Amino acid sequence: MLALLAADQLPPVGPATGAASAAWVLVALPALGALVLFLGGTRTDRFGHVVGVATVLGSFVYGVVLFVQALALPGEERVRDLPLYEWFGSGSLSVEFGLRLDPLSLTFVLLITGVGSLIHIYSVGYMSHDEHRRKFFAMLNLFVASMLILVLGNGFLTLYLGWEGVGLASYLLIGFYVARPLAASAAKKAFLMNRVGDVGLALAIFILFQQLGTTQYTEVFARAGEMSTGTLTAVTLLLLLGACGKSGQFPLQAWLPDAMEGPTPVSALIHAATMVTAGVYLVARTHPLYDLAPTGQLAVTIVGAVTLLIGAIVGCAYDDIKKVLAYSTVSQIGYMMLAVGLGPIGYAAGLAHLLAHGFFKAGLFLGAGSVMHGMADETDMRRFGGLWRHLPITFGTFTLGYLALIGFPFLSGFYSKDAIIEASLGGSLTRGWLLGGAALLGAGLTAFYMTRLMLMTFFGAERWRELTPRRAPWDPQAESEARPQAPEAGHGTRSDQGSTPIGELDHSAPHGYHPHESPSVMTVPMILLAVGSAGAGAFLVIGERLGGWLEPAVGPVGEVSDAVIPTGLVPGIASVLMVLGAGIAYLSVGRKPVPVERPARVSWPVRAARADLYANAINEGLVARPGLWLSRALVYLDNRGVDGAVNGTAALLGGASGRARRTQTGFVRSYALTMLGGSLVLVAALLAVTLP
Amino acid sequence: MSPTNYLLLSAVLFAIGTVGVLVRRNAIVVFMCVELMLNAVNLSLVTFARLNGSLDGQVMAFFVMVVAAAEVVVGLSIIMSIFRARRTASVDDANLLKY
Secondary structure, X not given: OHHHHHHHOOOOOEEOOHHHHHOHHHHHHHHHHHHHHHHHHHHHOOOHHHHHHHHHHHHHHHHHHHHHHHHHOOHHHOOEEEEEEEEEEEOOEEEEEEEEEOHHHHHHHHHHHHHHHHHHHHHHHHOOOOOXXXXXXXXXXXXXXXXXXXXXXXEHHHHHHHHHHHHHHHHHHHOOOOOOHHHXXXXXXXXXXXXXXXXXXXXXXXXXXXXXXXOEHHHHHHOHHHOOHHHHHHHHHHHHHHHHHHHOOOOOOOXXXXXXXXXXXXXXXXXXXXXXXXXXXXXXXXXXXXXXXXXXXXXXXXHHHHHHHHHHHHHOOOOEHHHHHHHHHHHHHHHHHHHHHOOHHHHHHHHHHHHHHHHHHHHHHHHHHHHHHHOOOOOEHHHOOXXXXXXXXXXXXXXXXXXXXXXXXXXXHHHHHHHHHHHHOOOOHHHHHHHHHHHHHHHHHHHHHHHHHHHHHHOOXXXXXXXXXXXOOOOHHHHHHHOOOHHHHOOOOOOOOOOOOOOOOHHHOOOOOOOOOOOHHHHHHHHHHHHHXXXXXXXXXXXXXXXXXXXXXXXXXXOOOOOOOOHHHHHHHHHHHHHHHHHHHHHHHHOOOOOOOOOOOOOHHHHHHHOHHHHHHHHHHHHHHHHHHHHHHHHHHHHHHHHHHHHHHHHHHHHHHHHHHOOOOOOHHHHHHHHHHHHHHHHHHHHHXXXX | OOHHHHHHHHHHHHHHHHHHXXXXXXXXXXXXXXXXXXXXXXXXXXXXXXXXXXXXXXXXXXXXXXXXXXXXXXXXHHHHHHHHHXXXXXXXXXXXXXX
């Protein structure tokens, strides 16, 4: 009945039948894997990685089956609900645990399980020397299961369950190297900053329940019009706060670069390809609310535009290969937020960029991991250089990802980013210039920082030849090398493996860097992702293939109206800016030798960018310190004020009774005298009352 | 004889008993003084009964005597046990129960 009510603007929601009736298997498989690996403990150490890979791969295969089944259905029957059971009920509240199978969620399922499978396979090689590999796979499986609950849930509470689940998995995985203080504090920071966003999401759900009495998508979206514009604006802004926390958007972007303390496959899967796009998913999923609240949409676009510039600017200044990629992620998700904030014209563009980004950013991170694998876990690009000769496969896949990211013509980023830029140019004059200008400027900056990264890592002089690897004392490998029996353990150490003598310099450096290509269990996923990054954009955007597929879930793609620059010119302008950015990067790091020590005397923009545009300082000054002062004042008030009143009363009573006690002398005769006195007073009083 | 004389005698007896309770140390003497106070009250009760022509006061005096007899039994046994424990019957020495 509710579906009928909504029939005018939303597609009807049908039951899930056929292969889709067991869609819970999608979630159950990785959840089961996590359960087995967590509870099995060290007994599952030997085959833990096989369980981890198999469950996610199984989910992927099943996801493909569901996808094919959905493709065979006519468009209006593609939105399906699969109620599983009543999760909990109380009074008028009944929360159903069910799955929503529609083009939007299936798209995410394919991305999560597809990229997830590749990264699981890659991790088998990357983590092969880590004694906690089984635990790692358990956490990765937990993450995949939570993320699938997040995107498949058919109500806000199910979404919230997944939302918190991925937050937990992200926390565990960032802090995976438990012995590193930096990793522990980065995990804590990510968890705390995510909490800020989660509060926003929770409040939005509370308001929706208070207004509509339900949290299921179908009913909330059908009855969204019943809420006042003010309420809708509040809900959308709170949802945006949640999205900002999870997606590392301004002003909650500071945790994402620190999250790079986790193992590199985690950075690739969680902090680039999937979890951080949950905010984009949230806005796209709740589009019926955003479409009714223009202020909320405007806020989303502003957050997106500001974030994409912040990420791009800071990315230009870092020397840590993973941090540059992290800031690039912040920036690219800014693009996606900008797109989904634009309303119907942007949903498909934003999601196309999300998918394309999932491929090329995962590929870039895996490439960075492969470089680290070959370079004794070094991440400082100033210590790299000329690696293309030593890591040919990594270089090839990385280059494809790089070209896709900067929007090289006819690769993924070219189509998906241009679609966003075109969409952002619409609207009023100021709005078009500001948003479109930010998007174009971001494209130029992206080309600059990525070209700088490429040149410093793969080209130029081989600066690492003069250096010895820095190995931190926490490195488990350093310990295993210290133990005499470790070399006989069968694995060999990471830097020994596959190192081939190159040139005549090698004999002199038994302790130097030995860059070497990674094993094929790592390179094959990279190659597959590189193929995806090259072709995904063209496949999804040309002919509006993704737009048509997503139409039942997010509505038809609108036309860009009143663009401030003719949309036909956008690919040209973006390409010119890209060449310009790449050229400037070539002039600044490609032609000149790169100093190994990072220059201390730099201009103020570089200083600001190196300090994350003072994001941490602002957080510290605006939130952390006032919070500290407030808590100190409260502690003082508590100790002196509240405790003072309580203790003071007690002391007063104690002192008074100590004095009163002295009258109990123990002399019977004095008691008798007191009694006599009291009786006399009593008699006198009686007489005074009765006699007159 | 005027009833006033009985009441005066009763007041004098009561005053003697009161002073005795307050100033004497020996528990037996204090006890005897308490009996004196009780009997002073009995005397005035009987006098008032005679004055009013009703038996209420006399009945109450009997009650007081019965209670006093019971009190003597309990009180004397307490004094006996205190004396056995402390070899003294002075009320000032039994001052353990204090602040």
